[in-house]
Amino acid sequence: MTFSDWLRADRLPHIFCAGCGNGTVINCTLNAVDQAGLEKEETVFVSGIGCSSRAPGYIVTDSLHTTHGRALAFATGIKMANPALSVVVFTGDGDLAAIGGNHFIHACRRNIDLTVVCMNNMIYGMTGGQGSPTTPRMALSTTTPYGSAEPAFDLCELAIAAGANYVSRWTSYHVKELTRAILAGLRTPGLSFIEAMVQCPTNFGRRNRYRQPLDQVEYFKTHGMLVEKVRRLQEEGQEIPPETIVLGELARRNRPAMGVKT
């Protein structure tokens, strides 16, 4: 079986723009789910509202397309009602960090056995490019036409601080590593949070000098730095280049978890 067996072929092509990274993250997630050997009847995909949350509609398993930001709350309910199910949550940055911020930190605190895949495109893509909590400083969007003045959220640090068991960050360029991270997340009991940085050529790239999808993927390729190297540079007292995206497995620990399959 390959990951393409998990897709609803009659629903494709999907509505994502040309070059949108969400499709890549769907591929990686399905590949990881396939490699983990999960059954289609025992897997549930949950999502909220947004571009990224269209994803479960293209997957053959049972899925829930829920209200804005409440994907984790619904997923908690599923997991508590039937711990035998494997629950994967697709969510975007606006869904997870802005509207569902409180659900996110409390899901991390409770450490429920979910796998949360956050497709962070650094903007509200579906509604026309408004600035989100993860829009980087000085990035342009329709609500920040002179550059975002606020510091951005670091979702991985937030998940670590709130107590998630497995946290890692990759981009849509690092497909093999992202697959491996999601597989590790599926196998780890407790909440696994995988942040996938994705390109948004239509709303983020167009305003921020990445007019082609390739430009932003090239940016991920050149500015990504492994967390081991970042820690080594910090120990040596060297300066980390600005705009670096810290990649890799940021946390793995064994806190007591809720709703683990027995």
Added chain:
Amino acid sequence: MKLVIDEKRCKGCNLCTMVCPYKIYKPGKKPNERGIVVPELDRPERCPNCRLQALYGRTLCGMCQMICPDQAISWVEEKPGEKKKVAIEF
């Protein structure tokens, strides 16, 4: 096995041209009937998956298939009797 791009799914983002280590994908020139410039294949028989997928029983590199946001790239079985091209690289 044969490398194919599904023209019904491809949206012409050219991400495959960036990741292929063999540079098999070239940006296309002509739009198809849907108005999308689908990448062209430059000697796809060089792809290791075409030759060795059946032998190893798994997908070998598969970067293009994984990064394709539109799930347009796949390998299909050749029909019996179909002419095969063999590329030799020096």
